[in-house]
Amino acid sequence: MVKVLFFASLRARLGTAEHRLEGFSGSVAELRHRLGELFPDWQPALQAADIQAAVNQEMAAATTQIGDGDEVAFFPPVTGG
Amino acid sequence: MVKVLFFASLRARLGTAEHRLEGFSGSVAELRHRLGELFPDWQPALQAADIQAAVNQEMAAATTQIGDGDEVAFFPPVTGG
Amino acid sequence: MDFIEVRTAPFAVADEFAALRAGNRSDGASAMFVGSVRDFNAGAGVSGLALEHYPGMTEKSLQRIVDDARARWELGRVRLLHRVGAMAVEEDIVFVGVTSPHRQAAFAACQYIMDRLKTEAPFWKLESGEAGDSWVAARDSDRRELEKWA
């Protein structure tokens, strides 16, 4: 099971903060694609060019590999401080 | 009359904080020289390479002109902050 | 010597400065930065904001930034506090305080921590204002500031 989190404007656009996906393994880019297939309404927000990803709470690249038990987060550029 | 002030280590070495000089006009360098003539004991301290001068409370060059009523100060490099 | 905290409660600069200095006889320099809620962003009136973060990742991210600052400069104490939750205009959001024997190191590290925090710590701001609620957009200028540390 992969735990997927969404933050800030992305969470607001998707209307959900968390989704759990069984049986996924692949890259961050592939996970984004898979979520778009599962939830076509999510596609525009999920595919936005500035969306970033973290895997197990570390910033991740599109090619970062994800497997069972991982925590993945998608979010817009950060604006703290 | 020119009012001459000395600060910090220079004051300590000369043993005086202030000297008033009548009838002087000339440059900062000439004033330094004149004070050395008047007080030979002061020469080594007054001629030290790092001694700086201010005229009327503004940093001054060796060539800055001084006349009656001016306030001149000699001091070592500053060390505030 | 690091104190890093994500919190909802306001902080007091007096307490943070006291913690940087108490018994600290060797660091003559203390540099501090405070970021506060402004009443406008991109021109629109703002009445307050809600700060969201990614619990767990936030703390790791802040610790890494502080570790990297320590690797670059000789630092004494570092205190980094960032608030989350609801805040009104004029409230303080973030405090960074750094002590060092050297003034330049204290300034540089304080600025470096803020520059990196702005571009990589997972915080997001939702502003409330005249025109309703809106998510604050990241600024290219914040990204460019990082170049000076490359």
Added chain:
Amino acid sequence: MDFIEVRTAPFAVADEFAALRAGNRSDGASAMFVGSVRDFNAGAGVSGLALEHYPGMTEKSLQRIVDDARARWELGRVRLLHRVGAMAVEEDIVFVGVTSPHRQAAFAACQYIMDRLKTEAPFWKLESGEAGDSWVAARDSDRRELEKWA
């Protein structure tokens, strides 16, 4: 919007920060620096120091430095306090606080004010320590720091 003071009494960072922020809704950034008495200088134990200045010239010098900072950056409030007289180790000597709408301007101006103060404001330090009293020597490094503002 400038507050510049040469004083014998200690200052409180809490009061200075409060004065930088009270009713200040437009400046999101506050950068501050505090310089404190260290327990060593050039290796010798220090128990305290006496700070001497040139009354009249000091205030003019500090005002000029702040004016020059304002000409370079968009600043809100500036507070610059420098103590004179006798101080023990750990006591605070100088406070510089600057607010701005822009973080980089606040940091730069705060650092600029300190860099110039260090090389041109007429203050001198007499340290008391293990080896008796000695005048603190100016540092070449302070002079070199000025080059970044040229």
